[in-house]
Amino acid sequence: MALTTETLSVRGNTVQLLRGGSGAPLLYLHGLVADIHSLPETAGFTTFHEALAASFAVSAPALPGYADSGGFDELDTIEDAVFFCLDVLDTLKLDTVNLVGASLGGWVATEFASRYSHRLRKLVLINPLGVSTPEARIGNFFYTVTPKAEGGQHEVRELLFQEPDSELALGAIPDDMSAAANFLFYKAQMVAARLGWKPPCLYNPRLQQRLFRITAPTQIIWAEQDRLAPVALGELFQDAIGGAQLVRIPGSSHSLLLEQPQRVADLVSQFLSP
Numbered sequence: 001m002a003l004t005t006e007t008l009s010v011r012g013n014t015v016q017l018l019r020g021g022s023g024a025p026l027l028y029l030h031g032l033v034a035d036i037h038s039l040p041e042t043a044g045f046t047t048f049h050e051a052l053a054a055s056f057a058v059s060a061p062a063l064p065g066y067a068d069s070g071g072f073d074e075l076d077t078i079e080d081a082v083f084f085c086l087d088v089l090d091t092l093k094l095d096t097v098n099l100v101g102a103s104l105g106g107w108v109a110t111e112f113a114s115r116y117s118h119r120l121r122k123l124v125l126i127n128p129l130g131v132s133t134p135e136a137r138i139g140n141f142f143y144t145v146t147p148k149a150e151g152g153q154h155e156v157r158e159l160l161f162q163e164p165d166s167e168l169a170l171g172a173i174p175d176d177m178s179a180a181a182n183f184l185f186y187k188a189q190m191v192a193a194r195l196g197w198k199p200p201c202l203y204n205p206r207l208q209q210r211l212f213r214i215t216a217p218t219q220i221i222w223a224e225q226d227r228l229a230p231v232a233l234g235e236l237f238q239d240a241i242g243g244a245q246l247v248r249i250p251g252s253s254h255s256l257l258l259e260q261p262q263r264v265a266d267l268v269s270q271f272l273s274p
Helices: 047-053 078-091 104-119 154-160 165-172 179-196 208-214 232-240 261-274
Strands: 005-009 013-020 024-029 055-062 098-102 121-127 218-225 245-249
Touching: 005 078, 013 047, 024 047, 024 078, 024 104, 047 055, 047 261, 055 078, 078 104, 078 179, 098 104, 098 154, 104 121, 104 179, 104 208, 121 261, 154 165, 208 232, 218 232, 218 261, 232 245
Parallel strands: 024 055, 024 098, 098 121, 121 218, 218 245
Antiparallel strands: 005 013, 013 055
């Protein structure tokens, strides 16, 4: 089911929102890059989200600074992103929801759930960032997006995709981006830097100790060949969150939702269904 773009006023800021479907409410928090709100709407990479909308009432806000969402100047820490999500839920008058977060959105969703599990029916984390260990470190995203003398985005694709030179990867992050795509890509980097610039990047050293506070039923989906967030972190999440289910997906990378959208949507839908 197709999603439509709407705007929402949240505490004085405009928030871009994709909505569609019917059923139990589902809030989707998007990834770092190569996801909705960091790709042009014409890119056509919405199979996963539309599949969820076949069974749920999906709301997918753009985090502050992404797409046409305001509030970037009020975003300094991951805690600000958590309060943003709380404000979105209150504005939409959603008392409890299914929360699905991928990559950066998975980090925000984890932080949210460690504080507000009572607002969640169920939680799904897909390749979440936010936790890093000496044995399984978050990859250096900021180095890979630094402009190189040779140009192009091969290193970024290599970090995020199973096959960096595939048609899929080149379609999502081409070497020669259009002005619109480059602007969205740049804005995503700016938000990521606000939230996770300090090494080790894209990581909250206190989050691991708080995972036990998550009481909502939790499914963790992790790509086995994820070079940004190593799959070993999935086992850490599973061990720390009581009763959490871990599903490992072979033959896929951090851009799992582009590489295997229907398979992941089926897993999520089955878990969230009553």
